[in-house]
Amino acid sequence: MKIAKLILSYSKLSDAQLNLKAQNIVDALTNNAYFPTTTPSLAQLTSNVTAFNLALNKAATGDRQQIALKNQTRLTLISDMRQMALDISSQANGDKAQLISSGFDIAKEGEGSSAIENPIDFSMSDGANPGEMIFCCKAVKGALSYNFQYTDELPTADSQWKTQPCSSCQFTFKGLKSGTRLYGRITAVGRKGQMADSDIISRMVQ
Structure with missing residues (x-):
């Protein structure tokens, strides 16, 4: 069943x-x-x-x-x-x-299968200029795109994440406030809408 x-x-x-x-x-x-x-x-x-x-x-x-x-x-x-x-x-x-x-839709048999793996080797590093931070992870097999997310508050279930979608597994945020600690994560998005999150890590903006 x-x-x-x-x-x-x-x-x-x-x-x-x-x-x-x-x-x-x-x-x-x-x-x-x-x-x-x-x-x-x-x-x-x-x-x-x-x-x-x-x-x-x-x-x-x-x-x-x-x-x-x-x-x-x-x-x-x-x-x-x-x-x-x-x-x-x-x-x-x-x-x-x-x-x-609940109001959510029930998946049809087989729908939502073919799960993709969580992004690994996630890193946050300084960009070329002040206020820039590079998010990068190892390419995930089967991922169609990636959502790069950060928050400047200690993450909780109610955190408001700022999100930037990108087809590449690397993205550079610009215009960030220097001296602010950011908490970041990357979500891999599969061709059927499957999603998998990386670990959450943090770094201070230069």
């Missing part, structure tokens, strides 16, 4: 579809007796849904800066949805009724 699983990645949804799916999840989890607490919290997901909806409206003007901000809030929302789907899957332990009640 196959164990029911949730779809973890919603990155292929359009902005409108993602907005609707995320709101449906918030509605489904509100006062849901199966999942009174989640990681990240329902309050955080609700806040990110609200931020994404607002960013969508502002980006509709075509302003390039607003579009960039919308894309950033989209990545944050997708990341939170993935983490929450993992947490709910763990809590439900294969109970299909509980999984369906």
